Every structure is written in structure tokens, then in C-alpha cells.
Amino acid sequence: GAGVSQSPSNKVTEKGKDVELRCDPISGHTALYWYRQSLGQGLEFLIYFQGNSAPDKSGLPSDRFSAERTGGSVSTLTIQRTQQEDSAVYLCASSWGGLNNEQFFGPGTRLTVL
Amino acid sequence: AQSVAQPEDQVNVAEGNPLTVKCTYSVSGNPYLFWYVQYPNRGLQFLLKYITGDNLVKGSYGFEAEFNKSQTSFHLKKPSALVSDSALYFCAVRIGGATNKLIFGTGTLLAVQP
Known part of the structure; x- marks a missing residue:
């Protein structure tokens, strides 16, 4: 497709389980970002990839959160030992290289931790 | 610290009237x-x-914004609101340095009444 895609669209899990969220960026976009949207915290930056490298991981809330990007394309955000406070919508975005380019967002993955 | 503020949680406007967020x-x-x-x-x-x-x-959908350096503002405007403009609007600023992450405001809900 032409836009950023994310899967799954919804994920319900039990506390303590691990989850993986996937992002397929727009073809050719070298930069990829993960954000989290929740009622209490608004929109928060998590991590930024340029190619397969992550020069900014400053937004990851704890060491239970990790992300990787392979082949300069698909990215996976992994949350280990999920907690109820991890419940949120996880948004992925991508952009062309260059710091002035707008980011294009995917539809998000709604994560619910029971 | 670098930040963005959206002072209004909600803006109500009648269809056909100008709007500002x-x-x-x-x-x-x-x-x-x-x-x-x-x-x-x-x-x-x-x-x-x-x-x-x-x-x-x-920008898109007839929206425009005015950058005012002296007032450090970037208000979103549209001359004539449509019911279909009703949505949540976010202002964001790009943080400089090695990252291209966006810092978002808390969002403003725009409600356009017919």
C-alpha cells in the first residue's frame, strides 16, 4: 500500500506476557519513529530509527521496551512482561531522510493489557 | 525544555464561521x-x-497557519469551517540535534456545529 501500515490493529494480552508490534513504513522512507498515545500522557515519542540504527531511544519508558529495524524497512516494537500501564495506542511513523520532512503516521495498534 | 502548548481542550464553532486553533x-x-x-x-x-x-x-483541506516569532505562536486557521473538520488537532515541534522526533501538544478537539 501507499501508506504506513501496522499490525495487529488491536492486541489484548494478559499482564506479564510479551507482545510484538509491527510497522511497515512507506517504501523508500529512511526514517522511522514509534510514538505512544494514551489518555493520561498524550502523544509520547519512544524511539527513532535512521536506516537500521536507532540514534535516539530516549523515549523508551523502561528496559522492557525494545525495538529493531531490519533491511531499512520493517520495524518491530517488543514489550516484555507487559503491565497494565502499557495499555495505549502505539503509533508508527516514517519520513524521508532530512530533518525537515513531515512524518507520515500509520493507523496504530491498540494494546490492552488485562 | 522544549515544549508545545495548546491552551484550549476544545473549540466550538458554527459551520461556515472562521476557526482558530x-x-x-x-x-x-x-x-x-x-x-x-x-x-x-x-x-x-x-x-x-x-x-x-x-x-x-x-496546507491540506483549506487550512493555514501563521507563524509569529515574537509571540512564539503557530495558530491553525480556516476561513470557513465544515462539519467534516470536526476532529482532534495536534500541534508539534521538531526537536533539533541528532533526532527528528516531534514533541506534541495535548491536542484540541474541534467541534463544528451544523
């Missing part, structure tokens, strides 16, 4: 400013950006 920012250096719109259960859609140049920026 306010945004102020605090950054060190030159600001790169963005507006995004979010429809229910959808990801964020890019509306417009200010990088440099003309203070009045035109």
Missing part, C-alpha cells in the same frame, strides 16, 4: 512546526508545516 511553543533555536489532525480511530494526518520563509503557511 491555538498553539504556542518554546524551543531553543529555529522552530520547525507542524499541525496534524486525527479523526476517530485513525492515525494522525499531516496538515501543514513551517520550516522557514513566509509566515503564512497553507
